[in-house]
Amino acid sequence: MSAQFRDYYQTLGVSKSATPPEIKSAFRKLARQFHPDTAKDKKVAEEKFKEINEAYEVLGDPEKRKRYDEFGVNWQQGPQPRGPFGGGGGAGGFRQSAPRPGTDEDFEFGGTGFSDFFEQMFGGRRGARGGFGQMPQRGQDVEADLLVSLEEALNGSTRQISFRRGSSKKLETYTVKVPQGIREGQRIRLAGQGGTGASGGDSGDLYLRVKFQRHPDFEIDGGDLHYDLEIPAWDAVLGCEATVPTLGGRAKLKIPAGTQSGKKFRLPGMGIPVGDGKRGDLYADVSITVPNNPSPKERAIWEELAAVSRP
Numbered sequence: 221m222s223a224q225f226r227d228y229y230q231t232l233g234v235s236k237s238a239t240p241p242e243i244k245s246a247f248r249k250l251a252r253q254f255h256p257d258t259a260k261d262k263k264v265a266e267e268k269f270k271e272i273n274e275a276y277e278v279l280g281d282p283e284k285r286k287r288y289d290e291f292g293v294n295w296q297q298g299p300q301p302r303g304p305f306g307g308g309g310g311a312g313g314f315r316q317s318a319p320r321p322g323t324d325e326d327f328e329f330g331g332t333g334f335s336d337f338f339e340q341m342f343g344g345r346r347g348a349r350g351g352f353g354q355m356p357q358r359g360q361d362v363e364a365d366l367l368v369s370l371e372e373a374l375n376g377s378t379r380q381i382s383f384r385r386g387s388s389k390k391l392e393t394y395t396v397k398v399p400q401g402i403r404e405g406q407r408i409r410l411a412g413q414g415g416t417g418a419s420g421g422d423s424g425d426l427y428l429r430v431k432f433q434r435h436p437d438f439e440i441d442g443g444d445l446h447y448d449l450e451i452p453a454w455d456a457v458l459g460c461e462a463t464v465p466t467l468g469g470r471a472k473l474k475i476p477a478g479t480q481s482g483k484k485f486r487l488p489g490m491g492i493p494v495g496d497g498k499r500g501d502l503y504a505d506v507s508i509t510v511p512n513n514p515s516p517k518e519r520a521i522w523e524e525l526a527a528v529s530r531p
Contacts, residue, residue, distance in 0.1 A: 238279075247275070255436055256269060274334055280434070358417050359421065362425075370438070370440075370492055392413075396428065401495070406429075406430050407428065409426070412424075444491045444502070445500065446502075455475060486502075
């Protein structure tokens with residue numbers, strides 16, 4: 221099964237020589253612009269947000285970026301997969317396009333949050349039907365990554381997942397419940413929807429492995445979230461009240477006078493689920509900003525401040 225090549229550099233609007241910080245900055249800028257919660261046209265924004273996330277999933281991962289750069293538009297000539305799922309045990313493998321007749325099954329997924337190109341290059345999974353002979357053999361279990369937003373992990377959701385088996389034209393669609401509190405790496409099981417059994421054997425199972433969608437505001441650290449809170453120098457000196465985004469809206473945070481760059485403010489229980497109904501914490505990590513191009517009046521004030529502050 222073929223898929224159209226995707227230019228992830230073009231998606232993020234960066235050059236092929238872009239540094240990791242430049243790629244991260246481009247992702248955050250676009251992700252904030254097209255986040256479905258803030259965009260006017262939510263349907264268009266949702267698709268664009270998925271494209272941006274996928275591009276960052278590849279270019280923000282050194283190993284995936286290296287493989288993507290190496291093969292580029294010739295990705296279908298890349299290495300063949302290893303292991304029973306065709307991915308070498310991870311999402312970095314390449315899909316095998318020509319399984320051995322009668323022994324293997326290819327799966328083409330939809331609704332996982334990734335494009336066909338990504339699925340085939342990085343996330344394609346196969347299930348083996350078992351060997352030849354008359355003994356019933358159970359079909360192989362099959363895995364695919366399921367992209368889940370942090371909001372879905374917190375509140376739960378319902379998703380439509382579709383796939384085709386091998387050369388079949390039949391599109392199978394299933395309603396999948398993403399339970400509230402699910403964690404990254406957990407698997408959702410669709411019993412009997414994996415590889416076809418041989419000689420009357422039962423089919424294997426299909427497992428959807430949860431992968432959290434990148435967020436424009438937060439970095440994930442286990443169950444904790446980190447937000448980069450930029451504060452002007454004068455607010456750090458004098459103190460202020462800042463507004464911090466959370467998964468449930470926005471929270472006000474009092475910044476005391478004399479706050480230093482690198483200070484972390486903890487908002488307990490506002491992270492992501494960690495199990496047993498508990499959540500991690502949200503940390504606002506302070507970075508102090510200064511004017512890039514102060515006006516003559518501003519510069520005069522800074523010079524006056526410098527003069528009275530020097531010993």
